[in-house]
Structures are given as C-alpha cells and as structure tokens.
Amino acid sequence: MKKPNRADAQRNLDALLEAAKVVFGRSGVDAPVRDIATRAGVGIATVYRHFPQRAELIAAVYRREVDGCAAAAEALAREHPPFEALTHWLHRFTRLIATKRGLAASLNHRDSAYQALPAYFRVHLEPVLRSLLDAAASQGQVRDDVDAYELLRGVANLCVALADVGPGHSQRMVDLLIDGLRHGAVSGSRLRSVGR
C-alpha cells in the first residue's frame, strides 16, 4: 500500500517486466493490464506510465530475448557454413516466437496500439536475417529472391498454432519453409535485393 518512489523505480520496472513475462506466458499478450500490475505489486497507472502502449511493454518484455536472438547470428555465421547458420538461426527464432503465447498473433494486430511491435521486430531482426540469407544465397544454397522481412513474418505466422495441432508442429512447418528456400537456389547466383 505504501510504495517508495524514486529509488525503487528500477526495481518496479524490473518487477513489471518479470510479471508481464509470466502473465503473457500464462494468458497471452492480450492479458488484462491489471493482472500484470497486480502480480508486479504495482499500481495500474505505473504500468501505463512506463508503457503507454501495450506493444511497448511486449517489446520490452522480449527485448532481451530478441536482442539475444539477433546477436546469436554472428556467432552462428562464424562457426557454421552459411546455410547451416541460416537454418540454426531460424530455428532459434522459431523457439523465440513459438514459446511466447500470442506473440506471433499480436504481430498481426490491426490495432494502432500494436504498431510498435512489428516495427521493433523489423528493426532488430530483419537486417540479421538478411545477412544470413545473402550469405547462403551467395553460395547458391538458397534462393536469393526472398524478402527477409517477409520470411521473418512467415516464420512467425507458422508459430501461431496453439493446441490442436501436435507438438513440434511449428518446428516442422518451419523446416518445410526452409526446404523451400533451397529449392530455387542457383549456384553462383547474383545477389538480388527484393523490395516488398
């Protein structure tokens, strides 16, 4: 009931992010704001103070993981041949998306409150995937006419499945998509940038 303010600001923010992560995992990213506030032991307005737009909270919650996913690309590119690096990374991205209940779906929300989310993904992950794609394409292992952002969204969309379809579904579908990337590959192909 009494809550100090200045010094614990950071603590509160941490609690908020942690609570949001739990609640998102349990109830999806559309969970009531109050649930998150309550679980964080924080007033509801505090959530709005830090994250006026819901998508900003979502982005913040997954920021570390998104950043981690983006960062992983470099190591993968170093330690693996292009195509394997690409594959591994897409799998990693798949895990990122598939385990976050509702994250994938919320990328497609028409609501203006959610526009920040795809933007965040685009900014942080598209360049990474583009690099991996280009590298693999330059070796003729995958086709070179696939837009990185589209692929990103495609993979994400494949991960929206919840129950019903069995476990591993997302994984298998993404694998299929990856195989699709290999199909039109041409050795020694020229890199072609495809706008959307």
Next chain:
Amino acid sequence: MKKPNRADAQRNLDALLEAAKVVFGRSGVDAPVRDIATRAGVGIATVYRHFPQRAELIAAVYRREVDGCAAAAEALAREHPPFEALTHWLHRFTRLIATKRGLAASLNHRDSAYQALPAYFRVHLEPVLRSLLDAAASQGQVRDDVDAYELLRGVANLCVALADVGPGHSQRMVDLLIDGLRHGAVSGSRLRSVGR
C-alpha cells in the same frame, strides 16, 4: 411482432448466414453477435438458438466454400498431373483462407467456443489434401513424410498476416512452403503415413 412459421425459420437461417458472412468479412470472425443478428433482421437469441457456439456459425458460414474447396480436388486431380493438382488446390485453399478476415487466426483460438472450427476443417479438408499429397508423393514429386492436417494448418497460419507485410505475402509464403514439399522428394518412394 412477426408471427413465425416453418418457412420463416429457413428464411431466418439464410438471412443469418448471409449477414454473418458480410459482418465477418467486414469486422472479422470475432465480430459482436449483435451485429450479425441486427443485420439479419433477427433477434439475438435466434442466433444462439441456431448456433450456440460461435465456431458453429463460422463453420456454417463457410461450409459451402469449404465444401467447394474440397470438391474441387477431384477435378484438379483428374485434369492435372499430381503435383500440379496439389499446387492448384493449395492455392485455392489459400484464397479461401486469406480472404476471410480472421478465419485463420480463429482456428488457433484456445477458447472452447472455437473447438468446432478446426474439427470441421479437419474432417472436410484433411482427407482431400492427403489424397493429393499421396498422389504427388507416389510419383516422387513431393516428399511423403508430411502430415496433411499439419500442412493444412501451416498454410492457414501463413495467411493470418493483415497489414504491414505487403500484398501477396501469403501467396509467396505458401509458394515457398510448396517448394519445401518438393525438396525431400524421392522417386518411387514408399508412402508413409505420419501420425500426429
């Protein structure tokens, strides 16, 4: 105010389906029940009488199109080589899904009210797709280790994208998935059924 008789009952049901189709197209399948009732010129309870579960209404609305999609397979199989038949049909299915706002997403609803929907799709479309897949696989044009229902759902999921990603996105992603089907193909392969 209106004295109902048997003839009106059918008329009501037709109006209901027509109204639901329009409303679904405009506002998505999560549109308020009241909107549909109003547009159908029918009491709201009438909607509930006919379709206690929302998913039943959705299924009913798209029944004809789903049936049509299922039925189209036979002709395609007759007039095209196996792989082309498969491709054409998946494109047809894509159109079915992609143009119905929110249909794809609602297939993934955890809500018990929606469980009838994937069931309906499974019953009517999985066998059809399985046939097409088997035919193509038996000729070595596509791999034979892909579960038909999974593929169905995968394609549907690729169609959930709304704005943001450009037009044609679903189409391109589905094409990519189809290419993936071709990748592991082995001539003369044995049909293998993959349970979920």
Next chain:
Amino acid sequence: MKKPNRADAQRNLDALLEAAKVVFGRSGVDAPVRDIATRAGVGIATVYRHFPQRAELIAAVYRREVDGCAAAAEALAREHPPFEALTHWLHRFTRLIATKRGLAASLNHRDSAYQALPAYFRVHLEPVLRSLLDAAASQGQVRDDVDAYELLRGVANLCVALADVGPGHSQRMVDLLIDGLRHGAVSGSRLRSVGR
C-alpha cells in the same frame, strides 16, 4: 439480481428516468452513469441500451417539463397581454432551467455526446418563444431584433450560477434582461426576423 424483462421494460424505463432525475438534481447532469443505474435498481447496460448518448437521457428526463413549458405558452398568450405573456413564460423557463443542477451548463458542452441536448431545446422551445416575442414586438412593447434562440440560450446561461451568488440571482438577472428587451421597443414596428 433477477430482473424480468419484457413486461417490466416500461417500469424499468420509468425507474430509470426517475432515478436520473434525482441523481441529476443531486450531482448534476454529469453524474456517473453507474449512480443512476444503481439507484434505478437496474444494470448499467440498461441505461446504455435506452440512452446511448448521455444527452438523450438528459433530454428524456426533462422532456415532460420542457414540453409542459412549451405548452404553457399558449394559455399565457390567451390570458395575458403580449408582454406579460412573454414575461411570465420567460420566468417559467427560468424556473425550469435554474432548478436543474447543471442543465444550463450542459447546453454548452462542446462534447459531441451533448449535441442532442441544445437541439432538443431549440426544436421545442424556440418557436414558442419566437411567437411570444413577435406578439409583444408587434405591439411595440419589446424590440423586434432579438433572435429567439439566442435569447433562450442567454436566459439559460444566466441560470448556471450555483452557490456563491445569493438566491434569486437568476431571477433578477433574467428580469434585467427582460427590461433590456423593452428598451429598444418601437411602437408599430415592423417584425424583423434575425438569423443567427
């Protein structure tokens, strides 16, 4: 908790209007919708069903009184000379406005939700006042260049005073305004209609 529906509809609506009248009187016309619903022993959505816009509720609450005020003009015109009839009627209108806490102020709300209110007043009371004004003007007892609706609003505005200024304030100010009407009067003056 249990509330029958069809037959008691009218009873509910009456309760609603009665409750709204009390609440408006106590807390002004901006009172929380919930207060009214509670006092009427009715669910909150019932209020919204009957009066989606707040101003519609206000108008409905005062409809009888407004209508009564409008109707009174005829008798006044019959039983009194023009100027007296005008004066009496304006006093009656003053009482209507002055005793309804916040009514006058809500006529000036910029909010679109309140636009129905001035419209209602205009439709029902402007013609009445115009008649009275014309009659008095044709006898040279009041000036003939005053727009009826403007006067209506002016009188209403003079009644927004709440506390602070003593009792009878509105009355006295309106009297002053009426005296103003007499000032520019010219015998045998031509009626002139003044648009806004």
Next chain:
Amino acid sequence: MKKPNRADAQRNLDALLEAAKVVFGRSGVDAPVRDIATRAGVGIATVYRHFPQRAELIAAVYRREVDGCAAAAEALAREHPPFEALTHWLHRFTRLIATKRGLAASLNHRDSAYQALPAYFRVHLEPVLRSLLDAAASQGQVRDDVDAYELLRGVANLCVALADVGPGHSQRMVDLLIDGLRHGAVSGSRLRSVGR
C-alpha cells in the same frame, strides 16, 4: 537534475503562469495539471507547491488581466460620461471573460477547490463596477437597485456559450442586459445598496 536557486524559483513561476495560460486557452481551465507542468518544463509537484488549489492558479494566470480590467475603470470614468464609462467597462469585462475558455463556467464550480476564484473576482472587480454603477445611477442613467457583484456574475454567465450559438452571442446578450439597466432609471434617484 536541475539545481534550483532563488532565481530559478521566479523563473519557474513565470514559466508556470505562461504555460497555464496557454493550456487554459487551448483546453480550458479544467485541463490536466500535468499538461501545465510539462509545458512549463517543471515538475508536477512544483505546480502544487505554488498553487495548492487550482483556482489559485487560475486567478494568478488572469491576475494581470483582471487588474488591468479593474484599473481601466478609472480612465474610462474620467474620459467618458458615467453611462458610457459603464458600458465600455462592461464590454471590456466581457472580452476578458469570453475569450478565456471555461473561465466563466469555473466561477460556478461547486468544488471547494474553486472557491478562491469568485472571491478573487469579487474583491478586485466588484468595487470598480459598483463605482461605475453608482455614478451612472446618480445621473439617472441606469437604475440604482442592481447589485454590482450580481451583475458581474450575470455578465460572466452570459459568456459561457461555446459553439452552437453564433459568434457575437455573448456581446449581444450583454448589450441586452445593459439596456435592461437603463430601463428602471430615475433621474435624481437615491443610491440604494442591495446586499445579497
């Protein structure tokens, strides 16, 4: 972040008043405190420190203008005959009120937070108006039985109109009220003070 000193204190206060003026003009005197603080580049608590009651801020914002309005009376009285002086001053007062969005209405707020506002007006403007009234009354140009404060509030109330009624509405209504003042005038009348 900012190390305050005495000079900054005054600067803050100035910024506050300036910001409040702008915000009041744009959003009315009920505008969120935060808006003002933000625009002033000042912490929100600083606003509360200087003006614990909202009405005090309002009064402070318009103090200069109110004082100016009060001061103008003297010159008007010197340069014009009593009635003209009175008229000119009321028009000046009208402009003061009519151009400050929501000022007039806030004079009628029942809220305890606003009690300082009418008090401020009363203290600074009532004596001035009383003088003008008395002067005109002593020459028989206006009636002598009108309470100055009541008239002040009456004129203010006539200026609450926002949209709907056409431009110039306040002006015309105030003119009408002024005409009313002339009506009961008696040459050589005894000054009579009317308490509230």
Next chain:
DNA sequence: GATGAATGAGTGTTCATTCAT
C-alpha cells in the same frame, strides 16, 4: 525547494449470455 514516480479510485463502455414472454 524541486522532483517525478507511484497510486488507485473512478468512469465510460462493450458484449456474451440468459430468460420471461
């Protein structure tokens, strides 16, 4: 003095669902 984070009550509004007629 100044700060601004935190608070939480308050309010409008929506919608699925029930049930007496």
Next chain:
DNA sequence: CATGAATGAACACTCATTCAT
C-alpha cells in the same frame, strides 16, 4: 420458435494528489 430486454463482469484509461529523495 423467436424475441429482445436485462444483466454485470470485464477492461482500458485518466488524473488529482502524495511523498521519499
């Protein structure tokens, strides 16, 4: 069979105000 009034839980969001630093 059909109706549509009634319900109330649910949720988003705002804002005045306090208080430890």
